Amino acid sequence: MSVVVLTDSSARLPAGLRDTWAIREVPLHILLDGADLRDGVDEIPADIYHCHATTAAATPAELDAAYRQALADSDGDGVVAVHISSGLSGTHRAAELTAAGIGPAVRVVDSKSAAMGTGFVVLAAARAAAAGSDLDAVARAAQEAVGRTYAFMVVPRLDNLRRSGRIGGAKAWLGTALSLKPVLRIDDAGRLVLAQRVRTVKHAMAAMIDRVCEVVGDGPAAVAVHHVANSGGAAEVTAGLAQRLPACEPAIVTDLGPVLAVHVGAGAVAVCLHVDE
Incomplete structure (x- = not known):
């Protein structure tokens, strides 16, 4: 076997x-x-x-x-x-x-x-x-x-994150204005942490695409785009990545699944990637 x-x-x-x-x-x-x-x-x-x-x-x-x-x-x-x-x-x-x-x-x-x-x-x-x-x-x-895998996420609303205990260092920023649209990442220890604070969803999505492109560079990488009840947002991010990362194969696009959706809420869009050696 x-x-x-x-x-x-x-x-x-x-x-x-x-x-x-x-x-x-x-x-x-x-x-x-x-x-x-x-x-x-x-x-x-x-x-x-x-x-x-x-x-x-x-x-x-x-x-x-x-x-x-x-x-x-x-x-x-x-x-x-x-x-x-x-x-x-x-x-x-x-x-x-x-x-x-x-x-x-x-x-x-x-x-x-x-x-x-x-x-x-x-x-x-x-x-x-x-x-x-x-x-x-x-x-x-x-x-x-x-060590070659990365993940980023934009969460339009903070309600689910406030109820979740999975966000590292959250107390420092979850209490800020409701207009905050955080760009999150999973750090080297495997914790979901704040990467950047942006005032609009559109700018947060653009910031996430920028961060993904910085990680990938000019080489190939495997990319996946996930979403929670936001297929339109996922499609926009997928198209943006395809335009800027021509060396990568087309992204896998799926919903984020119910378990993770409970913690991040509707509208979330995430990008996961695996960079070649």
Whole structure:
């Protein structure tokens, strides 16, 4: 067999990519009105970002079952599990504890990112596994990809961020004027932090595009654009990036998913990228 690569539903990997690279997925959870809803499994309200919902990590039981099945299917070659940043979710810690209970054949990698920021790390591992690399090499491919992955986001409204506990250093700026349109980034520690304060959404989107282009430069990079109920904004950002980054392949465009939407709210647009060596 070969090493099996696994992630969680926050990675926002399109189904076609998951199928092509044989990537497995465990669900994160949304807690709403006493119900425990599994992302990607259960029906979740389309406007979940307007609800007073909370999110939860994948459960130890789910992780244990997924890891043990993947290990069995690998014929002992091993499992590499890449999860959402430990700075944003408890999933990584639960994954480490679960893997420790199974043994060294299950390796857990902290993507230090979210959405396709995690997805690009997962893809790096999956490509190494498909090429026949052993467990150490597949885990190393994932770890190396972490350092070449970046994520930025524009959030038009601050309501969801105020309710969220996932924003690093938020107290210094969340209390400012409601007209503030923050450009956020995921830092090297995997935390969502303020990158820039802009007064209009239009200027914030332009500032995010500028920051992405600064990171990419003239070389190739894999790019993904996500949104929460803002397909028009995502299309504008995608077009702007395509014009300024001709060396890059067309961006993957998907919604940000319900788990992340709960924390950032409607209108958010995010860009994740993986820069080649």
